[in-house]
């Protein structure tokens with residue numbers, strides 16, 4: 001019984017992290033490259049800035065989810081990027097989806113992705 005529970009948890013976690021990755025690739029990669037800055041800051045850069053401010057997963061995920069849901073200059077942490085590219089547009093994303101994506105971003109060391 002214990003083994004079954006562990007197995008279910010494992011499969012669930014695998015599935016959940018893949019969903020976050022898929023959603024990220026489909027919704028964010030168009031503007032945010034993994035390592036290079038093109039028309040918006042790279043994911044390596046954004047994650048570094050956010051991890052510095054929000055080392056706890058819960059805070060990181062909550063803030064990022066809410067900010068991307070409704071981007072605002074007043075609460076942004078990357079004013080230089082706003083000067084350069086303008087404020088990130090409000091793309092009317094689903095909030096639950098943004099939470100899945102934020103968890104994926106917290107858990108992924110983008111500097112190790114090729």
Ligand code: HEC
Pocket residue numbers: 024027028029030031032039040041046064067068071075076077078079081082085086087088089091093098101102
């Ligand atoms: C249409 C282009 C575009 C798309 C798509 C996009 N972004 Fe952005 N994003 C930007 C730009 C430009 C900035 C830099 C200006 C700023 O900070 O507002 C930015 C900044 C950010 C920031 C930093 C905000 C700050 O200043 O504190 C986060 C976090 C972020 N994006 C997350 C995401 C996530 C997650 C997705 C996918 C769900 C996404 N973005 C999709 C253009 C985009």
